[in-house]
Amino acid sequence: MSTVTMIYAGMFYIATLLLVVGLGYKIFDYSRTPAPLKIPTTPAPTTQKGVVYRMAKEVVLFESLFKSNKWIWVFGWLFHFGLLLVLARHLRYFTEPVWFWVGIVQPFGKYASIMMVLGLAGLLARRFLVDRVRYISTPSDYLMLVLLLAIGLSGMLMTFVAHTDIVALKAFFMGLMYLDVQPVPMDPILLVHLALVALLMVIFPISKLLHAPGLFFSPTRNQADNPREHRHVAAWAARLDQNN
Amino acid sequence: MAAAEFDIPEIKDEIETPKLREGSMAHAKSFLAGKPVQDFMGYPHELGEDWKERAIDKMGDLLGKYRSLKVFLDACVHCGACTDKCHYYLGTSDPKNMPVARQDLMRQVYRRYFTTAGKLFPKLVGAKDLTKDILDDWYSYYHQCSECRRCSVFCPYGIDTAEITMAGREILNHVGMGQKYSNEILGKVQKIGNNLGLPGPALEDTLEGLEEDIEADTGVAVKMPLDVKGAEVLLVTPSADFFSEPHVESLIGYAKVFHAAGISWTLSTHASEAGNFGLFNGNYETMRKVAMRIRDAALELGVKRIVVGECGHAWRVAYSFWNTLTGIGYGGNDPFSIELQKQLDPTYPQPQHICELTNDLIKSGKIKVDPSLNDDLVVTYHDSCNVARASRMGTEPGGQFTIPRELIKSVVNNFHNMADDTIYESTFCCGGGGGLLTDDLMEVRVKGALPRVTALNNVVKEHQVNFMATICAICKAQFTKVLPKYGFDMSMVGGVHQLVSKAIKLD
Numbered sequence: 001m002s003t004v005t006m007i008y009a010g011m012f013y014i015a016t017l018l019l020v021v022g023l024g025y026k027i028f029d030y031s032r033t034p035a036p037l038k039i040p041t042t043p044a045p046t047t048q049k050g051v052v053y054r055m056a057k058e059v060v061l062f063e064s065l066f067k068s069n070k071w072i073w074v075f076g077w078l079f080h081f082g083l084l085l086v087l088a089r090h091l092r093y094f095t096e097p098v099w100f101w102v103g104i105v106q107p108f109g110k111y112a113s114i115m116m117v118l119g120l121a122g123l124l125a126r127r128f129l130v131d132r133v134r135y136i137s138t139p140s141d142y143l144m145l146v147l148l149l150a151i152g153l154s155g156m157l158m159t160f161v162a163h164t165d166i167v168a169l170k171a172f173f174m175g176l177m178y179l180d181v182q183p184v185p186m187d188p189i190l191l192v193h194l195a196l197v198a199l200l201m202v203i204f205p206i207s208k209l210l211h212a213p214g215l216f217f218s219p220t221r222n223q224a225d226n227p228r229e230h231r232h233v234a235a236w237a238a239r240l241d242q243n244n
Numbered sequence: 245m246a247a248a249e250f251d252i253p254e255i256k257d258e259i260e261t262p263k264l265r266e267g268s269m270a271h272a273k274s275f276l277a278g279k280p281v282q283d284f285m286g287y288p289h290e291l292g293e294d295w296k297e298r299a300i301d302k303m304g305d306l307l308g309k310y311r312s313l314k315v316f317l318d319a320c321v322h323c324g325a326c327t328d329k330c331h332y333y334l335g336t337s338d339p340k341n342m343p344v345a346r347q348d349l350m351r352q353v354y355r356r357y358f359t360t361a362g363k364l365f366p367k368l369v370g371a372k373d374l375t376k377d378i379l380d381d382w383y384s385y386y387h388q389c390s391e392c393r394r395c396s397v398f399c400p401y402g403i404d405t406a407e408i409t410m411a412g413r414e415i416l417n418h419v420g421m422g423q424k425y426s427n428e429i430l431g432k433v434q435k436i437g438n439n440l441g442l443p444g445p446a447l448e449d450t451l452e453g454l455e456e457d458i459e460a461d462t463g464v465a466v467k468m469p470l471d472v473k474g475a476e477v478l479l480v481t482p483s484a485d486f487f488s489e490p491h492v493e494s495l496i497g498y499a500k501v502f503h504a505a506g507i508s509w510t511l512s513t514h515a516s517e518a519g520n521f522g523l524f525n526g527n528y529e530t531m532r533k534v535a536m537r538i539r540d541a542a543l544e545l546g547v548k549r550i551v552v553g554e555c556g557h558a559w560r561v562a563y564s565f566w567n568t569l570t571g572i573g574y575g576g577n578d579p580f581s582i583e584l585q586k587q588l589d590p591t592y593p594q595p596q597h598i599c600e601l602t603n604d605l606i607k608s609g610k611i612k613v614d615p616s617l618n619d620d621l622v623v624t625y626h627d628s629c630n631v632a633r634a635s636r637m638g639t640e641p642g643g644q645f646t647i648p649r650e651l652i653k654s655v656v657n658n659f660h661n662m663a664d665d666t667i668y669e670s671t672f673c674c675g676g677g678g679g680l681l682t683d684d685l686m687e688v689r690v691k692g693a694l695p696r697v698t699a700l701n702n703v704v705k706e707h708q709v710n711f712m713a714t715i716c717a718i719c720k721a722q723f724t725k726v727l728p729k730y731g732f733d734m735s736m737v738g739g740v741h742q743l744v745s746k747a748i749k750l751d
Contacts, residue, residue, distance in 0.1 A: 026318075029314070030311060030314065030315055033307075033308060033309075033310070033311040033314050034309065034310075034311060035310070035311040035312060036309065036310065036528060036568070037528075037564065037565055037568060038564045038565070038568065039312060039404065039407070039564070039634070041393060041396045041397055041402055041404065041633055041634075041669075042632070042633055042634060042635060042636055042641065042644065042669070043636070043641035043642040043644070043645075043669060044636075044641060045641060046636075046639075046640075046641060058400065058402075062400055064325075064397065064398055064399060064400050064402065065323070065325055065398075065400040067397070067398055068325040068326070068329070068398035068399075068400075069324070069325045069328075069398075072323050072324060072325050076323065076400075123323075126324065130324060131263060131264050132261075132264065132324055132327035132328065132339065132342060133322070133323075133324035133327065135264055135339045135342075135345065136322050136324065136327065136339075136342065136344050136345055136348065137322055138322070138368070138369055138370030139367065139368050139369075139370075140361075140365075140368045140369045140370070141321075141322045143368070203361070206359065206360040206361045207361060207369075208318070208319070208320065208321045208322070210318040210319055211318075211319040211320070211321050211400075211401055214315045214318055214319030214401055215319065215400075215401045215402075217311060217315045218312075218315055218316075218319070218401050218402040218403070219311060219312045219315075219402075220312070220393075220396050220402035220403075220404050221401070221402040225636055225641060227563060227564045227565070227567050227568065227573065228563065228567060228573045228574065228593050228594065228595070229573070229574050229575050230567075230574075230575040231567050231568065231571065231573060231574070231575045231576035231577075231578075231581055232567070232568050233568055234309075236309060237528060237532075237568070238578075240529070240532060241571075241578065241580040241581075242580075
């Protein structure tokens with residue numbers, strides 16, 4: 001086994017571990033932290049079912065962002081749904097036989113990469129061009145977009161310009177999954193693409209990418225508006241009732 | 245010390261998003277609370293040597309108690325959606341008044357002390373050590389936020405800057421930088437029973453005077469009962485209603501409604517304040533202590549219903565938090581809440597907003613009104629932020645918008661809404677909410693009112709609007725002070741029940 005293969009195999013094992021453990025810990029931490037008061041941003045649904053509908057609109061349509069700013073919405077939505085299709089397309093490297101719907105998604109996923117990169121480019125342009133956004137941007141805000149762009153562009157290069165050996169690539173990832181490491185294809189573009197993806201996995205649980213799980217725990221969006229009908233008391237706050 | 249001179253912003257045709265002017269409001273600094281005030285609240289009154297540790301410890305404590313704070317500090321991606329949504333940014337151009345930048349004042353410290361990335365690569369992620377300069381920024385800019393939640397409507401993750409501001413003020417209190425205005429009021433409400441420090445006998449006098457005024461005016465003996473045991477309704481209203489103009493006109497309106505409907509009611513000396521500034525400072529225990537006065541009064545007087553007068557943040561606390569804090573509401577199955585629930589009349593919502601009550605009475609024909617008595621007025625309605633974005637009325641989401649408007653339209657013939665992006669959930673704060681209604685923040689208040697004043701100006705020009713109704717004591721006080729600076733008459737602001745008061749038929 002080549003050194004490069006060993007490095008990449010090790011890298012993906014570690015990155016996966018950090019992603020799963022890191023994200024798992026964050027989700028655990030969010031769920032154990034109480035929300036002592038009812039603070040949905042109103043008007044809010046009055047039932048739990050309504051909350052699911054509200055949340056679905058946020059997750060799928062970015063409803064609040066749509067109300068807020070059409071440019072950010074367009075770029076953000078292009079990026080996220082481009083990425084979703086691209087990720088779905090990538091499932092073919094991890095499944096054998098390839099799932100039925102993953103097969104259907106292939107051509108869409110291919111062109112979704114254009115959506116994704118356009119969206120990212122738009123978001124990056126806003127960081128430079130809009131004075132308010134420039135003011136709040138930290139170096140990591142730019143770098144995160146650059147990282148995602150580099151992942152997207154290197155992937156597109158392999159899809160549209162210089163094809164890589166995807167049979168060998170699939171063997172590599174299937175090998176990782178079944179603990180039977182196979183050689184990673186020695187294509188420089190692919191190696192860059194993979195290294196950047198591993199980096200993204202590592203920083204996910206310690207960066208603003210936590211907005212993904214965070215949204216589901218956001219009390220202003222996930223609480224039902226029913227405080228007059230239901231008494232809502234956090235454990236640490238319930239203790240105060242006993243002293244009366 | 246007189247507040248610094250400043251220019252009144254010019255009203256444009258549209259609400260404009262200004263170019264950044266860094267540091268333009270850094271000088272705004274509300275007066276600090278002195279020793280007696282801080283002592284009463286159990287806070288230090290000056291920075292000790294260990295202030296930094298105290299601040300970080302408190303932040304850690306709050307992060308463990310409030311999921312909102314923890315999630316909101318992590319989730320922001322700096323997308324910029326909120327940057328043009330805050331009335332204080334729109335009015336002052338100071339970038340630190342953009343919601344995300346206001347949050348970042350705390351987020352930079354959070355990242356440095358509580359996150360892996362901020363500990364390892366502070367520069368990269370904008371993490372900073374807590375310094376006195378940052379603390380001063382907190383004090384300045386967490387007192388340029390009215391906790392109105394407009395940003396939270398537009399944030400894709402629902403990040404509510406109000407939660408960060410509240411936490412910021414709580415930390416500031418813990419290191420000895422309390423705000424004089426809010427903390428003095430919290431002292432008065434706990435010691436005397438209301439925010440204005442109006443003692444029982446003075447309140448009794450005031451109410452008697454008002455009864456005489458109403459009788460002289462209408463020929464009908466409308467009563468304003470105080471501390472009456474066995475009354476059906478306990479009315480809890482902001483203390484400004486007892487003697488501030490135009491607030492008192494609405495109090496007269498409530499009294500007439502109860503009289504006309506034949507509902508027995510009472511005010512309470514002990515709970516002569518609906519306002520609860522504990523909300524503004526993000527201290528659960530303080531907010532609970534202040535709210536407990538209402539529960540105590542309800543139990544002592546044996547009332548069947550609890551109704552809240554026109555006050556924005558008070559309605560947020562009453563509607564959203566009273567059940568949690570004090571068991572005023574339904575659904576509790578613990579002895580603490582059952583004790584009160586079994587006393588209250590389950591056919592009514594508890595607590596109930598005075599607008600819900602009056603609107604129901606008019607719709608069911610139990611009280612009669614003549615809207616033509618308000619024909620001298622062309623009315624618009626200012627949705628108060630806490631009512632609009634942090635509460636509800638009626639049974640349907642959005643009842644907080646429809647019920648007050650229904651009520652207004654039943655008592656006036658001429659009504660026009662302001663522009664859509666300035667009302668309902670997008671309403672602009674009056675500029676004086678959240679503990680900023682103090683003269684030492686006049687510049688912040690005047691400039692922060694600009695978006696609302698712009699929208700008002702447009703309906704004045706287009707529809708000759710001459711009255712802006714609102715259901716918040718802070719809005720009323722703020723507008724009567726601030727509107728004249730923009731060239732409007734202060735009497736064009738008043739309560740919804742001020743309109744009811746004019747139109748209602750008494751027997």
